[in-house]
Amino acid sequence: MPEREITYANAIKEAMCEEMRRDPDVYFMGEDIGVYRGAFGVSAGMLDEFGPDRVIDTPISETAFVGAGVGSAITGTRPIVELMFSDFMAVCYDQIINQAAKTRYMCGGKVKVPMVIRTPSGGGTGVAAQHSQSLEQMYCHVPGLKVVAPSTPYDAKGLLKSAVRDDNCVIFLEQKLLYHSKGMVPEGEYTIPLGAADVKRDGSDLSVITYGRTVQMSISVADRLAGEGASVEVLDLRTLSPLDEASIIKSVRKTGKVVIVHEAVKFGGFGGEIAGVIADSEAFRCLDAPIKRVGALYSPIPFNPILEKTVLPSEDRIEKAIREIL
């Protein structure tokens, strides 16, 4: 299939457009996604192609439009709902946690909630504590939600198409700092199944298990360490819920050493769950060193750029963690 290099943002737009062309029940709703093109320009051109009935600008009412997504999903549509920043999930937590995640189960399985909540996640853009968080672990903890965090344009497109076709509520966490990153993406139709991790860099001495923006950072570190003769594997989880435990265990059994990396606050973060999966499995016996975790410091994201860099994980911190156990 012919490929071309496009940005992460355009890969996401392509996925939405292809799914909206394929299925008239798919529509797109959110704040300033029409003429404005979304806060990050992701939806440029979509209003022109699909019109205001399917690219729906909403009032600044996250509870109303996320809840409306739930209501329309359970009655026969497949909404893609954009939250301008993942931090705004806190504004409509009830509709996600108590409604979208639970409606099917509470009704004894008589209804589906085929809905995607797309939202930019993460820091590094100088917008301080209310527009920079990585909150994925909060959603992974709620049965009934799927959670996806793609690291490349290729994965973003294939995973988003699968998310739209999934019959459950999928929280699709886009990486703000990756929107302008580029990668090769096929021109034609493809999907990537939810719940399948991907070995982004093969290695035999140590496994870095990560997802989202820190995948590329981990690959850069691994490439540097290769010059010193270290063979570091980078496993990109891609989907956090459902979690591809088999791929985690397989990688750890191969290398015997693990560094878990994510941008979210380390304390109480999803890395703890990954470490738990390893400790609970036969991979535990293959460990040759303690499991290391790299995440953000236990702090709200500060505005000052020096302080923000201090709080967020860096390639230096990833390298340091690797060297501690390599």
Added chain:
Amino acid sequence: MVKDLLFSHSCVCKDRSLLSDKALLRKMLENLMIVRKFEEKVFELFGKGLIHGTIHLGIGEEATGVGTAMALSPDDFMLVTHRGHGQVIGKGCGINGMMAEILAKRTGVCHGRGGSMHIADFDKGILGANGIVGANAPIACGAAMTLKLKGIKNRVSVAFFGDGASNQGAVHESMNFASVKNLPVMFCLINNTYGMSTHISNAVKETDLAKRAAGYGMKSFECDGNDVLAVYETAGKARAHVLGNGPCLLVEHTYRTSGHSKSDGNLYRTKEEIAGWEAVNPVARFSNFLLENKLFTREEIDAADNHTADSIDKAVEYGLSSPDPSPDEVLNNVFA
């Protein structure tokens, strides 16, 4: 004006043609009786320790759910409150499946996964009762969006909520959202004057909740919620308004004579207040109306009474004799 009518012992019927539809009147009477007896039976079973968890009864409010739901088309969508037994029975939800659900059985409408607070029957357009006060209003907007997106005409989506829920942001956001997007939503506010124990005068400065509609560019309707005929007629007008003009607010004034839930010690109101409302309860008022206007004979009323009592007994028998869900199935339907 509505409040003056609330202590009437009978009903008011503006559209006299309704009175020649005896099948409709019988259905209304039987639905009111079923809702009352159903909830009394649930209360009794709860007292015997046969019902797990909690229950929220709406004894005294029967005419709101029954009259409103009966004014809807069978295909209309409805989002129900946690005090919604009457609302769903009015829409046609079977009481066997409801009783089995409340008894946590596998044969329940939600296979025992939801209980009293989460009755749903998608085949009847009942998209679920909600345990989060006010949270069903955005979902009702979404169901209305489906109607609009798919070009489905002549159907509406109803959000039931109480005076307590009327102060939730979700309800305000939804009224605005439905209004600006011109969605076919009927916001049905059941004003029983208490949010759990908090009297409406302690919850809002302006207690005339119908005035809220104007702020969202909507028309409001109001009725005596203890008069099933008034509810039915007003809900019918409100529904027609939604189909022709867009969303509206319907306020139905009533009173919950039962406690909020099992924990209610009725410390916030007097026995006299409750007794005053019990005397003008909607089941008695409608029965009196039918007798006074010679629409039904005493024998016919008694027959409906016996017939509905039998159906409740059968629902209890069905529920109690149904199997529990199997622990093997507990993880089913977390995901589709």
